[in-house]
Amino acid sequence: MLRVEGLKKKAGAFCLGRIDLFVKKGEYFVLLGPSGAGKTLFLELLAGFRQPDSGKIFLSGRRIDILPIQKRQIGYLCQGDTLFPHLTVRGNIYYGLKIRKIPQRQKDEKVAEIAEETGISHLLDRKIDGLSGGERQRVALARMLVLEPACLLLDEPLTGMDQILKQDILGLLFELHSKGRTFIHVTHDPQEAIAVASRLALMERGLVTQEGQPIELLSHPETEFAARFAGIRNFFSVEVLPKVASGYGERVPVALSGMKDVPLLTAPCSLVSGTGPMFMVLDQGQVEVVDAGQIDRSGENTFEGVVKALTPAYRGHAGLIVDIGFDICASVRGLNSFRIGSKVLVWWPDKAMKFYKKAFSRQKKVTE
Amino acid sequence: MRHPDLLTLVFIGLGGLALLFLVAPIAGLLLQSSVPEIVDTIRDKEVCGSIFLSLWTAMGATFLFGICAVPLAWILARKEFPGKKIVSAVIDLPLMIPHSAAGIALLTILSRRSILGQAAHDAGFSFIGNPSGIMAAMAFVSLPFLINSARTGFEAVDERLEKSAMNLGASSIRAFFTITLPLAWRAVIAGIVLMFGRGMSEFGAVIIVAYHPMTAPVLIYERFGAYGLRYARPAAIVFIGICLVAFVILRVIAERNR
Numbered sequence A: 001m002l003r004v005e006g007l008k009k010k011a012g013a014f015c016l017g018r019i020d021l022f023v024k025k026g027e028y029f030v031l032l033g034p035s036g037a038g039k040t041l042f043l044e045l046l047a048g049f050r051q052p053d054s055g056k057i058f059l060s061g062r063r064i065d066i067l068p069i070q071k072r073q074i075g076y077l078c079q080g081d082t083l084f085p086h087l088t089v090r091g092n093i094y095y096g097l098k099i100r101k102i103p104q105r106q107k108d109e110k111v112a113e114i115a116e117e118t119g120i121s122h123l124l125d126r127k128i129d130g131l132s133g134g135e136r137q138r139v140a141l142a143r144m145l146v147l148e149p150a151c152l153l154l155d156e157p158l159t160g161m162d163q164i165l166k167q168d169i170l171g172l173l174f175e176l177h178s179k180g181r182t183f184i185h186v187t188h189d190p191q192e193a194i195a196v197a198s199r200l201a202l203m204e205r206g207l208v209t210q211e212g213q214p215i216e217l218l219s220h221p222e223t224e225f226a227a228r229f230a231g232i233r234n235f236f237s238v239e240v241l242p243k244v245a246s247g248y249g250e251r252v253p254v255a256l257s258g259m260k261d262v263p264l265l266t267a268p269c270s271l272v273s274g275t276g277p278m279f280m281v282l283d284q285g286q287v288e289v290v291d292a293g294q295i296d297r298s299g300e301n302t303f304e305g306v307v308k309a310l311t312p313a314y315r316g317h318a319g320l321i322v323d324i325g326f327d328i329c330a331s332v333r334g335l336n337s338f339r340i341g342s343k344v345l346v347w348w349p350d351k352a353m354k355f356y357k358k359a360f361s362r363q364k365k366v367t368e
Numbered sequence B: 001m002r003h004p005d006l007l008t009l010v011f012i013g014l015g016g017l018a019l020l021f022l023v024a025p026i027a028g029l030l031l032q033s034s035v036p037e038i039v040d041t042i043r044d045k046e047v048c049g050s051i052f053l054s055l056w057t058a059m060g061a062t063f064l065f066g067i068c069a070v071p072l073a074w075i076l077a078r079k080e081f082p083g084k085k086i087v088s089a090v091i092d093l094p095l096m097i098p099h100s101a102a103g104i105a106l107l108t109i110l111s112r113r114s115i116l117g118q119a120a121h122d123a124g125f126s127f128i129g130n131p132s133g134i135m136a137a138m139a140f141v142s143l144p145f146l147i148n149s150a151r152t153g154f155e156a157v158d159e160r161l162e163k164s165a166m167n168l169g170a171s172s173i174r175a176f177f178t179i180t181l182p183l184a185w186r187a188v189i190a191g192i193v194l195m196f197g198r199g200m201s202e203f204g205a206v207i208i209v210a211y212h213p214m215t216a217p218v219l220i221y222e223r224f225g226a227y228g229l230r231y232a233r234p235a236a237i238v239f240i241g242i243c244l245v246a247f248v249i250l251r252v253i254a255e256r257n258r
Helices: A039-047 A089-099 A104-117 A133-145 A163-177 A190-196 A214-219 A224-229 A362-367 B006-031 B035-043 B045-078 B084-096 B099-110 B115-122 B131-156 B159-167 B172-200 B204-209 B216-227 B229-256
Strands: A002-011 A014-023 A028-032 A054-059 A074-077 A151-155 A183-187 A199-204 A207-212 A235-240 A251-256 A265-268 A276-282 A288-291 A302-314 A317-323 A327-333 A343-347 A353-356
Touching (some): A014 A039, A014 A207, A028 A190, A039 A074, A039 A151, A074 A133, A074 B159, A089 A133, A104 A133, A133 A163, A163 A183, A163 A190, A183 A190, A190 A214, A199 A214, A199 A224, A207 A224, A224 A235, A317 A343, B006 B229, B035 B045, B035 B229, B045 B084, B045 B131, B045 B172, B045 B216, B045 B229, B084 B131, B099 B115, B099 B131, B099 B204, B131 B172, B159 B172, B172 B229, B204 B216
Parallel strands (some): A028 A199, A074 A151, A151 A183
Antiparallel strands (some): A002 A014, A002 A054, A199 A207, A235 A251, A251 A265, A288 A343, A302 A343
């Protein structure tokens, strides 16, 4: 359906790409990323509002990056609506149809149909100024969808809406998509992304850093941002080293990538397959923290550390960040006597660790 | 009612002085003239002819040069190009220079010695002492008002609206006429009113390019020089009255178009 190959664009100090992406027909594709990641710029390149420095965009096999905005067959719903304030709701929806060479009766039918579908039939003769945020978004959607674009780009369509309105518009988007339309939705809100996405891509600093089914991304994050998005606080890039005969028994040493002078961890061979670069997540709920000196303990993955930060208790659990040469987050029952600067002993059971290899191949292409 | 604060009181005082300064000469003009004098002036064919000439040449200048000025305003509002600041400065130039100097400058391109003037002469026509020369002089000094006002108007229209119109299938020309221009219309009309008003009342540049046929400002000056204040005053009152009526009409049209 929509294929993006090697798309690049420099805008001031910001650099987008290179981006390679494929969106299937009928897919609800969500691009999730923090503010300033380049999401809007990417959509503007797709819609033709801006020209890329290099790269190609194909829609249904046809190259469209060389076509003017009008011929791309891509609907773009800009962030903050761009309804024409001097026209009525009907005038806005008719705007694109007027240019099309189809009989007037057919145009009227299309407008009535899309107004019904988006729930704005009663607003058709209203002026834009008097509409609420939700109504404006519905009109903007109707104005686009009445032209039946091959693909609809939605730029933060729920920004500035309260929770109830968000649910309302999300429901509408989901319903509109269920009729076979292809949507590319851009957002910074993980909950919004999870609610509608049939496939998800993460964008950071102008690059797509991970892509896949939402469930896949939640369970196997490959970047700090993806881990945060999945609610994982202890996420590490590690290097699983070859097993050394002496000292480790049936365990392998694990080094944290890119960090010097930090202690080595160990993992049972049964938990890791092979050696080399991997990701490790550590369940913060299973990390044990006690005051140093309270007990005497030694063993695998046991470290002395200093409490760096405390977060207030929520539902009986409080968060601790402990510096053991690198930062580890732990969730403990009550803060007890922990203070910032307290010396503590930290350890975790083997089952708290999960190792997986990098699966997202785009990373390699990006650095080419 | 609450007592106004000190700042408001001071500003009312200062602002009132400025207003008085504007109103006093016109009030003096009215108070020192009698009704029969003014009626006689309205019946004076020379006065009527000069006012009519001022009106239609100012309208013609605004219309003819506006066709080029509005697109230039859009370019300045939307596009970035090398030398844009210089172009903006050049547009503002007529506001800074003495209008007599503007007239002299115009002569260099309109007189028979210039290429344009020679071409006109060959076609059996001359800019000098001709309504076309008057229009050129009026346009030269008043164009900045239209360009700057329209430019501000275009800048205030979100560019994304134009792009959205194009995304809905409109050509760039259609997007301009159906979205940008209607939304910037008030500023463009305000610019037209200012350009028309400034053009109509232009004296310095016009008198150098065309003493005859006489526009109203030139006629008022001539009567003042030849016969004194008493004879110039009624003509000035009539001209000011006509200017006010023209402005009110244009403003009403602009408001209707909102």
